[in-house]
Amino acid sequence: MTFQHLRGATALGLILFALTGVPVAAQSTGAVTIVLPEEPPSLEPCDAKHSSIGRVVIRNITEPLTRLDPSNGEVIPVLATEWNQIDTDTWRFKLREGVTFSDGTPFDAKAVIAAFTRLDRTDMVCNTKQQTLGGIDLTVTEISPTEVEITSSKPSPILPTMLTVVQMSSPSMEVKGASRAPIGTGPYALGTWRAGQDITLDRLDGYWGDAPQVAKATFVWRSESAVRAAMVDQGEADVALIIAATDATNPDIDFAYPNGETTRLRINTSTAPLNDVRVRKALNMALDLDALKPIVGDEVTRAEQLVPPNTLGYDADLRPFAYDPAGAKALLEEAKADGVPVDTQIDLIGRDGIYVGAAEMLQAMQAMWAEVGLNVNIRMFDTGNWLRYQNRPFPEPNVPMLGQDQHDNLLGDASFTLFNKYDSDGVNSGLWDEEVDKLIATGENTTGAERETAFKQAFARIHDDLVADVFMYHMVGYTRVGPRVDWKPTIAANSEIAIADMKLAE
Structure with missing residues (x-):
């Protein structure tokens, strides 16, 4: 694509932004805009291992009990603070206290049971259960409001690692079809989803962890790599995910990384x-x-x-x-x-x-x-x-x-x-x-x-x-990050974009 074509594509993008009301990144104080290659089919927590869903949901709206540190692969606490193995099939997890979902529902043992029950639903195939957990059946038992035992249908010596993919969702969520309105314990809540246009997330007051700097995030999607890259150049977006190698031409803002x-x-x-x-x-x-x-x-x-x-x-x-x-x-x-x-x-x-x-x-x-x-x-x-x-x-x-x-x-x-x-x-x-x-x-x-x-x-x-x-x-993945945002993609960026990790330039 020539520079003239790129300018034309960008101009078209600006016109579309004006028509649809999508915020221009450079004009949004305390906000970021992220451009994705596709619109997610849902925001269902039990389907969050689909990358198009996970990039919006994981560590933004919902959180797991444990997660992997991408720098060293170590399993670290999130909504579970500690764990130990009872026998070959059973582990005990202590839950983080004082956490609530964005709808005010308390995060406790009963909420964990509800989130795991969501994996076993029959009205849809939850890819977290079927594709990531290898078909293993997991049974959660309440020991106390802040402690659960999780028993697997066959020996699971790496269960704490497996649980990094299971998103905790509010028991109040309807269990019917693939949700478009997820409720989690994360630092953000769903603001709006304008089908075919954008998804916005708003920072939550009272989040249990460190308050993120970014107050609002807008996800938009454009199918062409060159258009996504150009949107960052023109200030229409702050982060352009999954751009082509041929479009990753600026070593100052384009990051290559093994994406797993x-x-x-x-x-x-x-x-x-x-x-x-x-x-x-x-x-x-x-x-x-x-x-x-x-x-x-x-x-x-x-x-x-x-x-x-x-x-x-x-x-x-x-x-x-x-x-x-x-x-x-x-x-x-x-x-x-x-x-x-x-x-x-x-x-x-x-x-x-x-x-x-x-x-x-x-x-x-x-x-x-x-x-x-x-x-x-x-x-x-x-x-x-x-x-x-x-x-x-x-x-x-x-x-x-x-x-x-x-x-x-x-x-x-x-x-x-x-x-x-x-x-x-x-x-x-x-x-x-x-x-x-x-x-x-x-x-x-x-x-x-x-x-x-x-x-x-x-x-x-x-x-x-x-x-x-x-x-x-x-x-290998390529992501373009604009000058307003201090953030570099890791291998985890393939399936999750943690907005709380982003810092805004002064």
Whole structure:
């Protein structure tokens, strides 16, 4: 995009701001404006592990019992002040006293029970329970108003880490559908949500922790990276999240950081022709993913498993599939000779704005697959409709399908990835394999070297033997931060933007 085009896009943004009433950041004393790539589908606390929701909700409106320090991975207190393990299945947590939700409801043991009960609802799939907690059932028992015991349905040696993803929400919240009006204990409360325009959060008086400097935060969304970046330049926004590497041109205000995300295409391994491992290998071998890096950023690295290298269970011995279109063609010809319908159309379910360059990446991959004889049809959806294809029961279960996916494991343990993504009972899994299931169960029930070895063996089987994914990249994020705000993104910024951490320039 040329400078003239950028100026035009910015001018259009200014006109839109004037028409919609969105505040201009530079004119908002004590306020910040954050521009996101997409509007969240809801603000449901039990769905806050969806990054589009978490960036607004987590540590702003709602808080967990514990959280991870992004600088060292240590579990630190939030709404729980201390904890200890009673036995292999049970932990006891002491709750912070004197805390209330923004609606005045006290935070106590009964509130914790209500928040965990919210995870088990049947009217919707709560991704915190199904995708992050690995399907483990957690039972909360009140010991006293300020103390609870949490018992897991199977041994959970890292339960305090697991609880960092569970948001405490007010018992007064309606348990019906995905909420658009969350109530939490955080330093901010929802002000307004003007659908299609903006979301505002207002600072709460009487917050139990340190009072944040920022009095008001406005979240807006623009799908184009260049527009988001330009809005910071023009003072229309203070923070522009997830900008393209090609737009991160100012080292003084553009920050690159490993964002914990790994990209893949999930393969529905149960439906022909994708139920043949030769076809799945051909899907990988047909792609020159090193050549495609500039679409998403030159700093990304090739992935061969769905967790980054700093995760317990990561297998450093695995290697990405090499680009080999001739080998891919040979595998497809062999499969076709055996009666596999390799000419069948394969649908690829994509999501608008899942990461910068996502649509362009799929189009480039589609062309490479066509060169080896694969017929892949791209179907792009907005976030809400894409989510329908993420979790079981899958729509169109008998259609051969690939699913565009981006997964973050910010908690440092492969258990937060393996069950949900690959277990036969995983809500987001396209794989059914008894050996993988056994390895996952072995790892989850142990600690130390035995846990790490089991997880490594699972990743090796998933990659080498089963080829369960089209493996893509370990991603790098870019965020632009304007001069009015003293704040730098960390790996946590992929799924949460803690406004209380921001300081305003004098």
